[in-house]
Amino acid sequence: MSTPRPARPSGWVLGHVAGAPVVLAPSWLLAVLVLTLLFAPSVQASTGLPPAATYAVAGVFVVLLFGSVLVHELAHGLVARARGQQPHAFVLTLMGGHTTFGGLAPTPATAALVAAVGPVANLVLAGGFLLAANAATTGSVLEVLLWAGAAANGFVGAFNLVPGLPLDGGRILEAAVWALTRDRHRGAVVAGWTGRLVAVGVLVVALAVPFLEGRPPSLVTVAWSALLGAFLWSGASAAVRGGRTGRAVDALTLGAVGRPAVAVPATASLADARAAAREAGVEEVVVTAPDGRPAAYVDREAAGRVPDALAGTTTVAAVATPLPVGALVDGTLAGEPLLAALGAATAHAPVVAAVVDGRVVALVRTVDVLAALRV
Template sequence: MSAPRPDRRSGWVIGRVAGAPVVLAPSWLLAAVVLTLVFTPSVRTWTGTGGGVLPYLVALVFVVLLFASVLVHELAHGLVAKARGQQPREFVLTLWGGHTTFGGAAPTPATSALVAVVGPVANLLLAGGFLLLADHVAPDGSVLRAMAWAGAVANGFVGLFNLVPGLPLDGGRILEAAVWAGTGDRHRGSVVAGWTGRVVAVGVVLLVLVRPYVTGGTPDLVTVAWAALIGAFLWSGASGAVRAGRTGRVVDAMTITTVGRPAVAVGVRSSLAQARATAAAAHAAEVVVIAPDGRPAAYVDADAAARVPADLAGSTDVLAVATPLPMGTVVDGSLTGDALLAALSRASANGPVMAAVVDGRVVALVRTADVVAALRR
C-alpha cells in the first residue's frame, strides 16, 4: 500500500533504493516471531517432520521470503513512482506488511493508478514464479516444493486482495484515480474509495465470522482475532482517506478570507480611539499595529481594549492594549489552498496569531485556532 506521509518512522535502515531508505520497523520483529510460530504447525504437516528445530527454521525462512515479497511489492510502487516524477521517501516493512511513502501526492490520476497497480502485479508475477518452481524444479515431497507452493499461494492472495477496490488497499487507490479522472476532483475520489474501503473492512470481518457457520462449523478464537485486527486496520485506513478527502476540499478552497478576520493597520503612535475609528470605517474586526519600519509589530487585544472606557480611549496609547507579533508571523495574503496552508503552518511555529499582508498592506489577522476549526468543518 502507498500513501504520502510527512515523517520517517523509527526503525533500522537496511538499504536504499531509488534514493529512499528501506526501513525495518520494530513491529516487524513481532510479526516475524508470531508468523513463525503460526506457520510452524503447517510446516510439520507439509513436510512430515516431527518436533525439533527444523520446522521452526523452515517457518522462519518462509516468513522472511514472505516479507521479501512484500518488499518487492513496495519497491515496485517506488520505482514506478520515481519514473513518473514522484519521489519515494521511504520503504517500510511493518507488522502489517509494508508501505511506501512519498514526498507528495501523485500529480495525475494516471500516475496514481499506475503506481498503485504495479504492487499487486509484482506479487502476481512472484506467485507465477513460485508456481513454476513448485511444478518444474522442486522435487515432490521436498521442503522446497512445500515452500514454493506456500509462496505462490501467499503472493497470489496478497496480489489479488490488494486489488480489492477500497482504500487503504491498492485497488482503492486505483478506484480513487478513476473517480478523480472522471470528475476532475481528487478529493471526491478519496471519499468514494474511503467509503468503499469501509465496506470492505466490514465485509472481511463478516466473511470470516459467517463462513464457518455456513460450512457447519464455528470460527476459532485466533481466526476471529486476526479478522478483527485486519478489519480494524482497513477501517482505520479507509476512515483516514474519507477525512483526508474532506479536508482536502477545505484546503483547496482556503483563502485568507475563509480563515482570517479582516484587519486594518494603524501606527504605533495611534490612540485606541483612532484605532477604533479606523476599524469601524473599514468594517474590520481586527487592528494591527505597524512598526516604524513598516513591519506588523502587534495586534490589538479585543478584551483589553474593551476594558478601556470610551472617555479614556483618546488618551490611551494603542500599544497599551496590544499583543506583540513575533518575527516570522507575517504571511502572504494572496496565497490560496495548499500554498496558504503551508505558509500558515510555517508562520504558526513563531506564534499563534499571524498578520496577512497583500502588496504591503495588512488585510487580515489569522489565528491558528481559526485555521484548525476551518479544517475540522
C-alpha cells in the first residue's frame, strides 16, 4: 500500500533505495513470530519434518514473504520516482508494509500507476514461484516453500487490488474518481467509504465462511480478521477525513478565517481606537509601530473594562497584546498556500495579523482556522 506521509518512521534502516531508507519497524518482529507459528503446522503436514526443522522452514517462508512485500513497496517507490514523486521511506511492519512519500501524486495517472505496480509485482512473483514449484522435486521442502510463495504473492496481489482505501485498489479508484470529477478530494472520500465496506466485509467473510461450511470459525482466524479489518477501517476513515479536510483547505480564504480589523498608531487613545472601529464597521483593532508594522492588537475584553470616561486618556498600548515579529500573513493568499503561511505565522503567536498591500485588514486566530478545517 502506498501512502503520502512526510514523517520518517522509527525502526532499523536496512539500506537505501531510490534515495529512500528501507526501514524495518519493531512490529515486524511480532509479525515474523506469529506468522511462523501459524505456518508451521502446514509445513509439518506437508513435509513430516521434526519440530525444529518445521519452525525453521516456516521462518524461512515468512522471511521470503516479507521479501515479496518489499518488492511490492519498491515497485511503488521506483515507479513514483520515475514519475517525479520522490519516495520518503519503504517500511516493513506488522501488517506488511507501506511506502511513504514527501508529497501527493501530481496527476491521477501517476497515482493510479504507482498504486497498480505494487500488486502487479506480487502477481508476477506468484507466477515465477508457480513455475519454479512445478519444476521442483515433488514433496521436497523447496516445493512446499515455492507453492507457499506462489499462493501468498497471489493473495497479496489480488487482495491489494480490491477497490477500497488504504489498499492499492482504493488508490486506483481514488485516481479514477479524481480524473472523472477533477476533484482529488472527492476521490479520497469515495475510495475511503469503499474501504470501510471492505473492512467490514473482511470480518463478515471470516465469520460467515466457516458457518456456511458447518464449522465454527477458529479464534486465530477471527483475531487476525478483526485486526486486519480494524487496520483497513482506520486507514479508510483517515482517507475520508483527509479528503474532507483537503476540500476545506482548498476553500480556505482570509474571509473564511479572518476577523476584519482596522489599524491605529501606538500613540492613539482607546477612544480613538473605538471610533476607528465604528467607522470601519469592525470589532478588531491592530496597533501599528512607527514603521507601520503590526505590533499588537487590542484585547477586546480588557478594553471593554475601561469606562468611556477614561477611554480618551487610556492609550491602546495599555489594553493591547503584543504581536511578535513574524506573526504576519499575506491576506491575498488562499487554499494551501494560505494554510502554510498561517502555520508558519502561528508558530510565533496564536493570533496573527493579515496584511494586503501593506495595509492591515484582519486578525486571524488559530481557533478560527481549526474551526474552518474541522470536518
